[in-house]
Amino acid sequence: MVCVELGAFPADFKKDIANLKEKLREIVNNWGISDDQIIAFVTDGGANIKGAVKQEFGESKHVTCFGHTINNIGQAIIQNNNDDAIDDDENETEGGTLKDLLKKATMIIEPTTAIGKIAKDVLLTEVQKRYANLEAVVIYGVATILDPRYKKAAFENSIYCSRAAAFIGNLLITSQTQSNESVESIAELQTSDEGGIWSYLDQNISNNQCNRSNVSEINSDQLRAYLIRPAVSRKLNKNPLTTWQALKNDFPLLFPIAQKHLSVMATSVPCERLFSHAGLIATQLRNRLSPEHLNMLVFFAVN
Known part of the structure; x- marks a missing residue:
């Protein structure tokens, strides 16, 4: 996983929804990124940036930064x-x-x-x-189901759980078969974690309360087989992306979907760091620096 800076521009325009929509679309088009390639936009809680993302790219692709919240x-x-x-x-x-x-x-x-x-x-x-409505966010629901440690056990609302499963099923219908690769081994890490705030999930999983129930309505054999399989140990599998490397041959259609959704960052911290980098470059002593040159300099400094 890597973090790459795509654009840094002075806000020499009114930061309303209309202008932010235009700027976001401009950056995406300049890099040749299609909407299908965009899994999520992670932003702070500002109404302007949230509105711009939802109106331009769809409400299902917006995630509010957990750090800001x-x-x-x-x-x-x-x-x-x-x-x-x-x-x-x-x-x-x-x-x-x-x-x-x-x-x-x-x-x-x-x-x-x-x-x-x-x-x-x-x-x-x-x-x-x-x-209160966290489970209603599609991206959160999809990432939770595709986390081999939790699957359906983390949901309190069965309706949102079914909605996320249906969303994954639709993605599977349109996805193409991926080439099989060798399964990479997973190192089992020892940990002193005795449960903590996650203990209730461990209990749900051990009791099979959610993982294998209500899977008959799922319209994908591969997703149904994945949900029926017992969840992996949370304590021995710290990184779900690593765990998926051992599952990708069994679920070749589900694997790329899991990769995309589990790699979405929960915070906009890299963007906040970018402000600091830009501030070190666009100083008062360089007040004639053009927006184009600022963007180039930040790009080289960060990437």
Whole structure:
């Protein structure tokens, strides 16, 4: 997996949906990238960029950056921990930073202080608000089913699970047979992980609650066979893409679909890093630097 910079341009236009749509399409066309080759756009939560991606490339291809979402939840907790809401002086914030939030994290599960109770309430509210419909996002659903460690066991809503499975089935219908290659071995890694926040999924998988049920309606023999096969160990298979190297001969049509969807990044961090690189190049001392030359210089610096 590699990260490549395709374009960096000064925002010398109004950053509304119409202009951002035009700029995104221009970059895609310049590189000869077809819409079928684009699996997802990962952006921050800005209404303008989200609207541009959804209108130009389709709603199913947009993913909101998990990093931005988690940061927004943290900021909401910090903003609610103000002096007016807390009577206990020893638990006051030290300036409202993420560092302060981390210091209080141990009190969120079973809070005994005023600041802990507030943090817990805000945390639960924000998580529910921002992640309530997560399973409805097609890309998340497809990637979850095609993760050999979880498959259907991670879903709470059977409707979204069936929708994701149907989406994969449609992709299989139009896909072409891939050439078989030798199966690469997977090194079984020892780990001290005793479950943690993923333990409930381990329990679901061990009880066969979701993996083998409700597969009769799936219109693909290959997908049905994949779902019936027992899930692999989460603790021994840290990277699902590596695990798929051992499965690709058994599921040659499913393998390229899994590769594409499991390689989608959960965050837009590389794009944020790109802003830093561009800032080091487009300084006040180079105020006559043209957009074309800036794009070239950033391209060489990053790639």
